[in-house]
Amino acid sequence: MRIGCPTEIKSHEYRVGLTPNAVREAVTHGHQVMVQAGAGLGSGFTDADYTAAGAEMVDSAEEIFARSEMVVKVKEPQAVERAQLRAGQVLFTYLHLAPDPDQTRDLLDSGVTAIAYETVTDGQGGLPLLAPMSEVAGRLAPQMGAWALQKANGGRGTLMGGVPGVGPAEVVVIGGGVVGTHAARVAAGMGADVTVLDRALPRLRYLDDVFGGRFKTRYSSGGAVAELLETADLVVGAVLIPGAEAPKLVRRADLATMKPGAVLVDVAIDQGGCFETSRPTTHDDPIYTVDGIVHYCVANMPGAVARTATIALGNATLPHVLALADKGWRQACEDDPNLLAGLNTHAGHLTYYAVGRAQGIDVLSPHLALKE
Ligand SMILES: NC(=O)C1=CN([C@@H]2O[C@H](COP(=O)(O)OP(=O)(O)OC[C@H]3O[C@@H](n4cnc5c(N)ncnc54)[C@H](O)[C@@H]3O)[C@@H](O)[C@H]2O)C=CC1
Numbered sequence: 042m043r044i045g046c047p048t049e050i051k052s053h054e055y056r057v058g059l060t061p062n063a064v065r066e067a068v069t070h071g072h073q074v075m076v077q078a079g080a081g082l083g084s085g086f087t088d089a090d091y092t093a094a095g096a097e098m099v100d101s102a103e104e105i106f107a108r109s110e111m112v113v114k115v116k117e118p119q120a121v122e123r124a125q126l127r128a129g130q131v132l133f134t135y136l137h138l139a140p141d142p143d144q145t146r147d148l149l150d151s152g153v154t155a156i157a158y159e160t161v162t163d164g165q166g167g168l169p170l171l172a173p174m175s176e177v178a179g180r181l182a183p184q185m186g187a188w189a190l191q192k193a194n195g196g197r198g199t200l201m202g203g204v205p206g207v208g209p210a211e212v213v214v215i216g217g218g219v220v221g222t223h224a225a226r227v228a229a230g231m232g233a234d235v236t237v238l239d240r241a242l243p244r245l246r247y248l249d250d251v252f253g254g255r256f257k258t259r260y261s262s263g264g265a266v267a268e269l270l271e272t273a274d275l276v277v278g279a280v281l282i283p284g285a286e287a288p289k290l291v292r293r294a295d296l297a298t299m300k301p302g303a304v305l306v307d308v309a310i311d312q313g314g315c316f317e318t319s320r321p322t323t324h325d326d327p328i329y330t331v332d333g334i335v336h337y338c339v340a341n342m343p344g345a346v347a348r349t350a351t352i353a354l355g356n357a358t359l360p361h362v363l364a365l366a367d368k369g370w371r372q373a374c375e376d377d378p379n380l381l382a383g384l385n386t387h388a389g390h391l392t393y394y395a396v397g398r399a400q401g402i403d404v405l406s407p408h409l410a411l412k413e
């Protein structure tokens with residue numbers, strides 16, 4: 042198969058869809074791999090690294106999109122990229138379609154077969170291609186929150202760990218999945234007083250068993266969120282209903298109950314955000330203030346630590362890239378229901394129910410799409 046990997050063009054996105062090691066494996070499997078010149082530089086991989094791995098370096102993204110049977114990326118395709126996708130081509134990348142009707146329409150119009158990293162499943166109810174980036178974003182969230190808490194950034198001027206004689210920051214993490222667990226671990230490591238909320242009692246039991254003593258757990262009711270907001274210095278939004286738009290757990294009116302200069306870090310922003318006042322921001326201009334509360338809502342947080350993130354993502358995507366290339370998308374998805382769970386669009390059909398519900402679009406069952 043001809044596999045192509047263009048340079049990411051989202052603002053300050055330094056990750057790349059294929060590492061040189063991934064290229065080497067694909068080439069060993071008999072595939073032809075094209076990489077856009079310079080695509081790996083932001084992650085510390087030179088063109089020479091890719092050439093040594095067997096890639097053909099290609100000057101333009103246009104040529105990659107035109108010649109590839111499968112395009113492997115990191116972020117959702119931007120408008121200029123979407124215009125180059127076509128029926129019969131496979132796109133393997135993050136999509137986050139539920140809150141993004143423009144992208145959904147363009148992918149459907151193009152006819153492309155789009156498989157979303159974030160909805161590929163594993164046998165244990167996990168999201169193995171989202172998890173590595175959730176680990177990264179989760180660990181970054183307290184770091185960014187601590188920065189936003191500084192006075193010069195509009196924050197309250199609270200130090201995460203406090204000092205002897207002055208108490209630590211209160212950190213509330215809503216959602217105790219992968220992002221939430223990693224955020225809580227790092228915030229606790231910085232010395233903050235951390236509470237994690239989740240709606241899944243088994244998850245709270247697990248967190249209590251493993252981390253009891255390092256942070257507290259609470260069942261995520263509206264009342265518990267409201268109570269904790271009043272004293273929070275930093276709130277991390279880390280909820281997910283897979284593939285669906287994030288539920289809004291903090292409303293604008295709630296901001297008035299918070300301490301002026303408190304910070305909201307909405308990691309769930311790529312699924313629309315779990316705070317009503319969240320809107321996507323970029324690494325260029327990451328924060329804004331509403332009613333005295335600082336918001337950090339960068340939708341591609343792992344791009345900030347591209348070297349770590351690219352390698353972590355590549356470790357998770359490689360087996361699927363190889364399966365798609367070796368067998369073709371139909372056979373690969375027929376053989377692996379967890380990969381089929383990643384299918385979001387095919388030949389002009391939407392094939393993911395949570396996106397259909399979010400946008401009021403009819404959905405073709407992914408199993409039927411295999412026959413199209
Ligand atoms: N902004 C960024 O750069 C990045 C964003 N993300 C996003 O972070 C979000 C979280 O991802 P993961 O941690 O991997 O998901 P996950 O599935 O591991 O965890 C989500 C947790 O939210 C819980 N939850 C659902 N509804 C809730 C509610 N009402 N109250 C409290 N908890 C609730 C679930 O029970 C689950 O434990 C996703 O939207 C993901 O796309 C992930 C990586 C990077």
Ligand SMILES: CC(=O)C(=O)O
Binds near residue numbers: 135159174175342
């Ligand atoms: C998960 C995601 O959207 C990211 O890593 O940017």
Ligand SMILES: [Mg+2]
Binds near residue numbers: 311340342
């Ligand atoms: Mg994102």
